Amino acid sequence: MTMATTAMTKEQQILALLAKNPFLQQNEIAEQLGITRSSVANYIMNLSNKGKIRGKGYILAPHKRIVTIGGTNMDIAGTALTELRLQDSNLGKIKCSAGGVARNIAQNIAMLGQESHLISVVGDDPYGATLLETTRLAGVKIEQCYKLANQTTSTYLSLHNHSGEMVVAINDMDILQCLTPELLASRLDFIQHSDVLVLDCNLSETTLAWLFTHCGHLPIFVDPVSTFKAMKIKPYLHKIHTLKPNRMEAEILSGITIEQPEDLVKVANWFHSQGLQRLVMSLGADGVFYSEKGGFADTMAAFKTEIVNVTGAGDAMMAGLACCYLENRSFSASVRYAQACSAMALASVFTNNPNLSDDSVKQLLEN
Structure with missing residues (x-):
């Protein structure tokens, strides 16, 4: 420890x-x-x-809680030790770890010191039991999760090159289709009394629509997850407070190709015209572009850090944004804090950096 x-x-x-x-x-x-x-x-x-x-x-101080709803996976990652050769056997390292976008975000929120609740589904199998216990030990409250009989816990298999960049991934996430409005109805009162609601687009379109309809009064933060899954939220951008897409996800949602800096503003204006309050767009090595409806837009340079593992960096950033909102920090300060969370994830071999804390992030910002 x-x-x-x-x-x-x-x-x-x-x-x-x-x-x-x-x-x-x-x-x-x-x-x-x-x-x-x-x-x-x-x-x-x-x-x-x-x-x-x-x-x-x-x-x-009065309790404030962040509720995160979405995917919980057992992550199995293989990383090549040398240049990756396709259609051949490669020397490398294979590791299993607790994952899933929503679960990762919830764990990072807990590690940053906020009251974090996860609502997700796992199977009644060894992977499910391991995931719930690992998440609980990390400080996340898992009482609202569902353990489903005769279901297989979601599994995510990824392959990375020797630089740590993901080359391809396969996910078996059928169990998330069971996280339906009918199932979530028993948690609705709990969800509606949260202070921040974080959703990932691994949820079905029907479930997302139900949550936006019944929880529209809450500040809702959304992680699109992928270009394909991002399209589920296009009709509900006016219900979202903060959206954290990458460049490709922002392009697919807006229909605007980003080729030069001026295009970033065009994309932001499009999102705000749809009703989105805040946009935080990851630009990879170029940093983050962030924009607020009726406010300002700017680009913030990335932290200089040794990249060990890219998996989980976006989840850490989302956690940082949600925590800063709960603490009423300014938008620009929130983005910088979230970038520091992401930098710590990038510098760790683990998806969730075990050294992440509010103090460690502030120390990184000071340095």
């Missing part, structure tokens, strides 16, 4: 104790957690700086 992860766990444990008894003394907390009183004092100071604790008697 890393130092950042340990700190996050202790802070969560302290918040849980104070929720039961706001008048606990620091020495009592230290005794219950098996740490020193000075350590408790440091954790209390950090929680106060983050706005989690305020006032006398350790009054906890």
Whole structure:
């Protein structure tokens, strides 16, 4: 367990104790957690700086929660050690890890210190049990997830070249078709009382339409996932607060080809004319173009970082954007913070960087 992860766990444990008894003394907390009183004092100071604790008697700040709905996968990734040779056997490394766009976003949100809830489906099989336990241990609340009998947990198989770039992928995500409005109806009240709702386009068009209809009063953040899946949300752009497409997804949705910088503004204007509030478009090595309806548009350069693994960078960025919105940060500051989250994902061999935390992101921004 890393130092950042340990700190996050202790802070969560302290918040849980104070929720039961706001008048606990620091020495009592230290005794219950098996740490020193000075350590408790440091954790209390950090929680106060983050706005989690305020006032006398350790009054906890009102709970705000982010609910993420979408895909949960077992990711199996193969990476070639040398230049990839197609139609041949390649030396490389193969690893299995918890994945899925929505699940990854939810985990990153939890690691950044916000209350994160995931609503997804897994099968009643070993992969499903592993995914739920891994996600829970990462700090995500999984009580709203569904475990379905006689279903196979979603699996995502990807092949990467020696530079870490994905060459091709195959996904077996049929189980997500079971995440229907009829199934979600039992969670509707819970969803409607969230502070931010994050959706991925792995959800069916019918389910997305149902969520936009019943949760349109919420700030809804959407990850298009792919050019093909992005088209599901075209009729509902006016219901979306923040959309995070890449260049190709933005082109396919708007019908505008991006060939020069002026085209970025054209694309943004088209999205805003459809009712979209905020656009955050990933431009890869060229950074991020971001635009707000009735506001400003600008390009922000990418962080200089060694790219170890591109999988999960967009999920970390979305998590950063959602967390910053919850904390009422400015749009430009939110984008820069989200870029730092993405840079940390790029620099890790894991899809979700285990060192990600609000403190580690702020330290990267300061550096």
